[in-house]
Amino acid sequence: LIAEPRAAWNDVVKKAPPTTPATISQVASHAGVSRATVSRAFTHPEMLRGETVALVKESARRLRYFPNQIARALSTGRHSNVALVVPDIANPFFPPLIRAAQARADMAGYCVFLGDSNENSTREDVLVGQFAAQVEGLVLVSSRLSKERIHANAQLRSIVLVNRDVKGIPRVLIDTASGIVAAVAHLAELGHRRIAYVGGPAASWSNQQRRQAIHQTARRLGLEIAAIPARLPTFEAGMRAAPLTVASGATAAVAFDDLVAQGLLAGLAECEVEVPRAFSVVGCDDVLSNTTYPRLTTVSGRSAEAGRLAVELLVEALRSRTIREMRCVLDTHLVVGMTTAERKHP
Amino acid sequence: LIAEPRAAWNDVVKKAPPTTPATISQVASHAGVSRATVSRAFTHPEMLRGETVALVKESARRLRYFPNQIARALSTGRHSNVALVVPDIANPFFPPLIRAAQARADMAGYCVFLGDSNENSTREDVLVGQFAAQVEGLVLVSSRLSKERIHANAQLRSIVLVNRDVKGIPRVLIDTASGIVAAVAHLAELGHRRIAYVGGPAASWSNQQRRQAIHQTARRLGLEIAAIPARLPTFEAGMRAAPLTVASGATAAVAFDDLVAQGLLAGLAECEVEVPRAFSVVGCDDVLSNTTYPRLTTVSGRSAEAGRLAVELLVEALRSRTIREMRCVLDTHLVVGMTTAERKHP
DNA sequence: CTGTTAGCGCTTTCAG
DNA sequence: CTGAAAGCGCTAACAG
Secondary structure (H helix, E strand, O other), X not given: OOOXXXXXXXXXXXXXOOOOOOOHHHHHHHHOOOHXXXXXXXXXXXXXXXXXXXXXXXXXXXHOOOOOHHHHHHHHOOOOEEEEEEOOOOOOXXXXXXXXXXXXXXXXXXXXXXXXXXXXXXXXXXXXXXXXXXOOEEEEEOOOOOHHHHHHHHHHOXXXXXXXXXXXXXXXXXXHHHHHHHHHHHHHHOOOOEEEEEEOOOOOHHHHHHHHHHHHHHHHHOOEEEXXXXXXXXXXXXXXXXXXHHHOOOOEEEEOOHHHHHHHHHHHHHOOOOOOOOOEEEOOOOOOOOOOOOOOEEEOOOHHHHHHHHHHHHHHHHHHOOEEOOEEEEEOOEEOOOOOOXXXXX | OOOOXXXXXXXXXXXXXXXXXXXXXXXXXXXXXXXXXXXXXXXXXXXXXXXXXXXXXXXXXXXXXXXXXXXXXHHHOOOOEEEXXXXXXXXXXXXXXXXXHHHHHHHOOOEEEEEEOOOOHHHHHHHHHHHHOXXXXXXXXXXXXXXXXXXXXXXXXEEEEEOOOOOOOOEEEEEXXXXXXXXXXXXXXXXXXXXXXXXXXXXXXXXXXXXXXXXXXXXXXXXXXXXXXXXXXXXXXXXXXHHHHHHOOOOEEEEOOHHHHHHHHHHHHHOOOOOOOOOEEEOOOOOOOOOOOOOOEEEOOOHHHHHHHHHHHHHHHHHXXXXXXXXEEEEOOEEOOOOOOOOOOO
């Protein structure tokens, strides 16, 4: 996939590998105390006399000692590691989510493993299995796993889902339907009577949710909908959908997500269709407003919040050692940008 | 930072927490063999009679047993975990790198911890310290750490750097200078005589590299350079830099990266400066070509390759238990898009 | 306040 | 081929 690097290698010196870290015993004997005391100096210093702590810490510093987390974990049964699995790190929907999740985990003292399933359920299952052996809990985002596999894994480790609605598993769902409804209403108000929906992956929970919201709202408002499948949620796919979209007779389009919308914009530009003068476009997820111009009219994202919240639920589940039937819905709203305008009446 | 989630909670049932995983002893007694045999069945099945392996595996399956990686790690001293630390997961330069690094690590049987330093060296140092206690090695991308801290950490764990040039530490560098040189030459050819450099973080190795390349090339070609600092590499910063850039008298600009370039484009549009008719813009890293229109003229990215390569070097260092003085340079080239054009002579 | 004593769950010689 | 035994480095009662 990735081209061979045309690289320049300057291979000069060989050095020794990193030194073996000092152990608790070495520090103990160096400081002239027991190993338990050294342990306490690091985990419960309040149990020790201040001088003792200082003595131990000084020895530790000189020996470059720091507690081996693995050994600690084996002993305590806790290691404060969690895993986050996403279908595609590079899809712009996920980085803000990952970032927020990581930040929240960090705040609670957890380190996070990151896994990329590459949109593949088999791979995801392997990843989850691998992680299960070394984390306390995991967050699965837009999981492609079957309900059964999710339940099976949840039996072993605490699991929180994002954008996947499985009963019995704590989950946080971004309800883009609410924003999509607003988007369609917005277009109706602008005078558009026929709207294209440039859809995403058929199997995706999000796509089904959005498609349904659009059709229902259109029916309610007496609008016509032209369905244009884009299959993959990519810029490319959106771009290819442009001619069909124009041909559909619609004067506005709602795209599966911002990536598709942006592609659509590019495609429309190539068809010499001016946006928003001659055609209006609405995206979804608001993941590109910080990188594109003109600002896309889109549905608010909240992916960062979803990530943060998911970790919060996970941490709480770990803390309380209970799993609640919990379904946390984040609603969305329309963010009006510069790609929608009144329908031009010829 | 993140608004409170307006969430709907449906808190219904409480359940038992995930069950405690089975241990090797339970499997051993269930299968009527010793713990050593169970261990071997999983790690060295070739040492056992086929039937014995099958027997053990069957017991394991029924007891839902799988080896505890923590215990295994403590025993063997190896756990095949590495860490990847970046300044900002959400900066579009990093996700492809993270993704490639993760994939490569996975291929070598390593799990990866992800850390986000939030562009902050203190935070980075804490993160690295935390990870150092539980990984075999780390990849630091665009590290904000001082040379001294990097060396100190490298003494403890194998470290590979990306886009940071510290002697003695294996590093992979994306040589954007080569692409930048081509960009400036390209602008010169188009007739531009005064070019603005909208720079990034002062402490960043990449920024220094790009700044220098621009100045040298400009001098060589007899062009003038106007330095406009954007400080943070963000869309916002680029946008704010637009008025200054116009005021500088330049007819073209090279931005620190695509994000800044895209912000600059937005800012220019608001100043009613038409691109590329009245002003040319060049980005760097080629991270937005799949999401924006019109296509930005930019310098090719190779961040995914850098990530993959860095992990490769790390894995190799871990395998061979040696650290080589290694400096791996990936060169770049100019990708001409639609944001550069001939200078309009009034 | 500090030392002693057991393990945590697994791997790995070393014997049979 | 399989079992017994000795830890890996640390924490956590339990005594003093």
